[in-house]
Amino acid sequence: MRATIPEGLDRKEAEVYARLDPKRLPKHIAIIMDGNGRWAKSRHMPRITGHRAGVKAVRSTVETAARVGIEALTLYAFSAENWKRRPKGEVDFLMRLLRKYLKDEVPTLNRNNIRLKYIGRRHELPLEVQERMAWAAEETSENDGMVLTLALNYGARTEMVDAFKSILENAMSNGGVEHLEITEELIDKNLYTRHVGDPDLVIRTSGEMRLSNFLLWQSAYAEIYVTPTLWPDFRGRHLLESVFEYQKRERRYGGLIEPPSGLH
Numbered sequence: 173m174r175a176t177i178p179e180g181l182d183r184k185e186a187e188v189y190a191r192l193d194p195k196r197l198p199k200h201i202a203i204i205m206d207g208n209g210r211w212a213k214s215r216h217m218p219r220i221t222g223h224r225a226g227v228k229a230v231r232s233t234v235e236t237a238a239r240v241g242i243e244a245l246t247l248y249a250f251s252a253e254n255w256k257r258r259p260k261g262e263v264d265f266l267m268r269l270l271r272k273y274l275k276d277e278v279p280t281l282n283r284n285n286i287r288l289k290y291i292g293r294r295h296e297l298p299l300e301v302q303e304r305m306a307w308a309a310e311e312t313s314e315n316d317g318m319v320l321t322l323a324l325n326y327g328a329r330t331e332m333v334d335a336f337k338s339i340l341e342n343a344m345s346n347g348g349v350e351h352l353e354i355t356e357e358l359i360d361k362n363l364y365t366r367h368v369g370d371p372d373l374v375i376r377t378s379g380e381m382r383l384s385n386f387l388l389w390q391s392a393y394a395e396i397y398v399t400p401t402l403w404p405d406f407r408g409r410h411l412l413e414s415v416f417e418y419q420k421r422e423r424r425y426g427g428l429i430e431p432p433s434g435l436h
């Protein structure tokens with residue numbers, strides 16, 4: 173049985189949506205947005221043009237995800253390693269773009285009942301970016317629809333380091349490590365993603381078959397979908413196509429039909 177098409181989808185999105193089982197949507201989708209530079213290069217334009225075009229892809233993807241009822245969307249916007257590899261001018265541009273995005277997008281996020289959160293070492297970002305981030309999160313904090321999490325200055329290994337540190341610090345301020353029992357649940361609770369949990373589907377654009385230090389612990393049982401589409405060309409309908417592929421796969425969780433407890 174097919175449910176009615178959600179409001180606001182364009183014709184192409186509606187066509188893909190009609191092929192989906194609305195009862196088996198992934199709850200949490202995470203995306204490695206890649207290919208902005210290649211998109212620009214193929215047009216003989218500077219890399220920053222690709223990032224600017226990438227914002228349109230973010231907008232379309234976020235709105236479509238919210239419209240169809242995805243509960244959580246996590247976007248890998250800026251990896252901790254990005255600082256080292258990119259020229260300063262490009263990093264500065266990305267920071268300005270992020271500030272502008274946050275300012276411009278709050279009304280759209282509120283209209284779509286989206287709550288904004290972040291993962292990553294935000295204290296290492298420029299102060300004015302941190303302030304804008306705090307503002308946008310506060311402005312959307314009353315929304316109870318989709319949770320949009322931006323991974324900014326994020327790296328999965330630094331996340332684990334921070335989680336282990338916080339477990340240790342909590343134990344030390346609560347009587348020491350003698351009775352500390354390390355469990356998967358305890359680690360989950362100390363990861364940046366404690367507000368959102370594990371992704372069911374991880375999408376990577378532009379064809380690379382790597383996780384690139386993104387949600388390594390949390391992706392243990394995720395379906396991974398790699399599309400050759402470059403991020404600036406990605407739109408809501410591509411998101412729905414990835415959901416269609418996700419639904420075609422049988423999720424077995426390493427032999428179990430149901431996910432092990434705590435891992436979903």
Ligand code: FPP
Binds near residue numbers: 219230270
């Ligand atoms: C990867 O492309 C993309 C990024 C490093 C940045 C992603 C940023 C945006 C989509 C725009 C701003 C984000 C938000 C949330 C407003 P790349 O430059 O690594 O591409 P390449 O691999 O082709 O060089």
